Amino acid sequence: xxxxxxxxxxxxxxDLAAITPAARAAGAERMRVDFGLETNxxxxxxxxxxxxxxxxxxxxxxxxxxxxxxxxxxxxxxLADRAGGD
Numbered sequence: 001x002x003x004x005x006x007x008x009x010x011x012x013x014x015d016l017a018a019i020t021p022a023a024r025a026a027g028a029e030r031m032r033v034d035f036g037l038e039t040n041x042x043x044x045x046x047x048x049x050x051x052x053x054x055x056x057x058x059x060x061x062x063x064x065x066x067x068x069x070x071x072x073x074x075x076x077x078x079l080a081d082r083a084g085g086d
Contacts, residue, residue, distance in 0.1 A: 006050050028056045035063075045069065049076055 004014035010027035011019045019027070031051050035058070038044040048064075051057040052073075060070045 003050070006047075010050075028054070031056065032058075041066075041069065045072065048073065049080075052077060053080060 007014045007016065007019075010030050011023050012027075013019060013023075028051075031047060035044065035047045035051065038047060048057055057063065060073050064070045064073060
């Protein structure tokens with residue numbers, strides 16, 4: 001999954017600064033629906049990662065039944081937080 005493609009799919013633009021509050025809310029809702037329907041674990045994880053970066057990810061215990069996927073998500077969270085300077 002390409003980041004810019006996912007932004008275009010859910011928000012209509014790859015420019016984060018150009019996303020209006022209404023488009024942000026609608027895109028976040030579409031992501032939650034797609035996440036709930038996705039059965040491919042790789043695509044599901046990628047969608048969760050996008051939601052995490054945008055501040056809309058569900059809690060790990062809700063998002064992932066598998067402990068290995070939760071561990072991978074925690075690792076991603078740590079990496080993303082370090083890259084963001086947190």
